[in-house]
Amino acid sequence: MTSPELxxxxxxxxxxxxxxxxxxxxALLALDRVLVTGASGELRRFPADPGWHVYAGVEELARQSVQEVAFWLVHQVTHLLRxxxxxxxxxxVEPLPEERQTWNLATDAEINDDLTSDLTPEATTPAHLGLPDxxxxxxxxxxxxxSSRRHGHDLPPTTTPGDCGSGCDGLPRPWERDDLPPALSSTTARLTALDTARRIRERLNAQDDVPAGWRRWADQVLEPTVSWCRHLSAMVRHGLTQAAGRVDHTYLRPSRRAAALPGIVLPSLRRPLPSVTVLIDTSGSITETMLAQALAEVTGVLRAMGVGRRLLTVITCDARAYRPQTLTRVSDLRLDGGGGTDLRAGFAAALSTRPRPDLIIAITDGRTPWPHRPPGTRVxxxxxxxxxxxxxxxRTVHVEGAP
Ligand SMILES: [Zn+2]
Incomplete structure (x- = not known):
C-alpha cells in the first residue's frame, strides 16, 4: 500500500x-499518528505513548482491516484517558518484564470488558484471565x-502476549520517538478527559447506552470532593447574597400549578443564586493531580449552580491574575500559569469584575500570601x-484526593 492509501x-x-x-x-481526534517501518511484530496493537502519539507499523496498517485498526484506536485511547x-x-520504578506484561493484561481486562462486541481475537478479556468483568x-x-504466586506460572495460557506501549505503563519503547513534542500536554490531556467524561454524562442523561466501565470512570473523573451544592444553598438560605430576599418570577420553568390551568403558563418562583467567581491557583507548586482535582471542583460548582444555565467566572492566577473567563462547562477553561504564587492578584482581579461577586471560591494549595478580608464578599x-x-x-474546606 502507498502512504496515502495507508x-x-x-x-x-x-x-x-x-x-x-x-x-x-x-480524544480520538487528539491522537497523533506516527508511521513506523521495520518493527511490525511489536506494533500489532498500534501502541501509544503518554504524549498521545500512536505508532502505526506500515506492515500492520496494511495487513489489518479498518475494523481491527478501529478497535485498537479505541483501546489505546482508553489506556491514555484512564x-x-x-x-x-x-x-x-522500572517493573520487571513479567510485571509489565501482567500490568498490560490487567489494564486490557479493564478496557476490553466494555468492548466485547467489537473485540479482535488478540484482545484479552477478564474471561481469558478467569476473572469477573x-x-x-x-x-x-x-x-x-x-494466582501466579500460588500456581507458579507467569501468565494465563489463554492470553496472547502483546504490547500496548508506554501509554499503558510509562516505560519508553524502542520504536518511540523522543524528538516529537507531545501531541497533548498533560494539562490538555486532563481537559480532554474531563470533556470525554462530560460527553458520557450527556449521553447517559439522554438515556443513551454507555458501557458500565465508562460510566464508572466518568463518575470518578467528574466527582468533586466538596459538596458545593450544600455550600451554595446554605449561602442562599442564610441570606448572604447581595440579592437576598429578592425572589424572581421567571417563565423559564413552568409552574406546577400550570397543570391545573391548561393553556396558561404561570411564572414560577426562583431564588437568585449568589454570583460566584472561582480563583484557581495555577502556580508551579500545583501538581497535575491537584489541578485535575481543582477542575473537578469547578465541575461541582457548575453543577451546583445548574449546569448550562448560568455562567461561572473563573480566574486563573499564579503570581499574576489572567483574564477572567466565563463558562458553563469546565472543558472550555483555558489554563494559564506555572509561575510563582500570589493569589492577592487574583482577589484584586475578582473584586474588580462587575457585578462584584457575592462569593469567591479560591482553589489553592495555600502556599500563597493572602489579602485582607474583602468587604462585602464571602470567601x-x-x-x-x-x-x-x-x-x-x-471559610476553609479541605479537598480530598489531591496529594
Ligand atoms: Zn492494551
Whole structure:
C-alpha cells in the first residue's frame, strides 16, 4: 500500500472508532499518528505513548482491516484517558518484564470488558484471565499476581502476549520517538478527559447506552470532593447574597400549578443564586493531580449552580491574575500559569469584575500570601494540600484526593 492509501485507512478507522464510541470522538481526534517501518511484530496493537502519539507499523496498517485498526484506536485511547501509565504499580520504578506484561493484561481486562462486541481475537478479556468483568486494572493486577504466586506460572495460557506501549505503563519503547513534542500536554490531556467524561454524562442523561466501565470512570473523573451544592444553598438560605430576599418570577420553568390551568403558563418562583467567581491557583507548586482535582471542583460548582444555565467566572492566577473567563462547562477553561504564587492578584482581579461577586471560591494549595478580608464578599478557600494555610476570615474546606 502507498502512504496515502495507508493514511486513508487510518482515517477510515478513526471515523469508525468515533462512530462506535461517539463520546471518545474528541480524544480520538487528539491522537497523533506516527508511521513506523521495520518493527511490525511489536506494533500489532498500534501502541501509544503518554504524549498521545500512536505508532502505526506500515506492515500492520496494511495487513489489518479498518475494523481491527478501529478497535485498537479505541483501546489505546482508553489506556491514555484512564491514565494507565500513571497508575502502573511501582510508579517510576522500572517493573520487571513479567510485571509489565501482567500490568498490560490487567489494564486490557479493564478496557476490553466494555468492548466485547467489537473485540479482535488478540484482545484479552477478564474471561481469558478467569476473572469477573467490571473490575479495575489494579484489582486484576492483584488477582493475577496472587494466582501466579500460588500456581507458579507467569501468565494465563489463554492470553496472547502483546504490547500496548508506554501509554499503558510509562516505560519508553524502542520504536518511540523522543524528538516529537507531545501531541497533548498533560494539562490538555486532563481537559480532554474531563470533556470525554462530560460527553458520557450527556449521553447517559439522554438515556443513551454507555458501557458500565465508562460510566464508572466518568463518575470518578467528574466527582468533586466538596459538596458545593450544600455550600451554595446554605449561602442562599442564610441570606448572604447581595440579592437576598429578592425572589424572581421567571417563565423559564413552568409552574406546577400550570397543570391545573391548561393553556396558561404561570411564572414560577426562583431564588437568585449568589454570583460566584472561582480563583484557581495555577502556580508551579500545583501538581497535575491537584489541578485535575481543582477542575473537578469547578465541575461541582457548575453543577451546583445548574449546569448550562448560568455562567461561572473563573480566574486563573499564579503570581499574576489572567483574564477572567466565563463558562458553563469546565472543558472550555483555558489554563494559564506555572509561575510563582500570589493569589492577592487574583482577589484584586475578582473584586474588580462587575457585578462584584457575592462569593469567591479560591482553589489553592495555600502556599500563597493572602489579602485582607474583602468587604462585602464571602470567601471559601478550597485547600488542595492539608499542609497549606488559609486566612481566618475565610471559610476553609479541605479537598480530598489531591496529594
Ligand atoms: Zn492494551
Amino acid at each position: 493514511w486513508e485507512k487510518w482515517s477510515a478507522a478513526r471515523v469508525r472508532a468515533a462512530h462506535q464510541a461517539p463520546y471518545l470522538a474528541t 491514565g494507565h501509565a500513571r497508575r502502573c504499580p511501582g510508579g517510576v 467490571g473490575w479495575t486494572a489494579e484489582q486484576y493486577w492483584h488477582a493475577l499476581r496472587d 471559601v478557600v478550597a485547600l488542595l494540600d492539608p499542609a497549606g494555610r488559609s486566612p481566618e476570615w475565610a
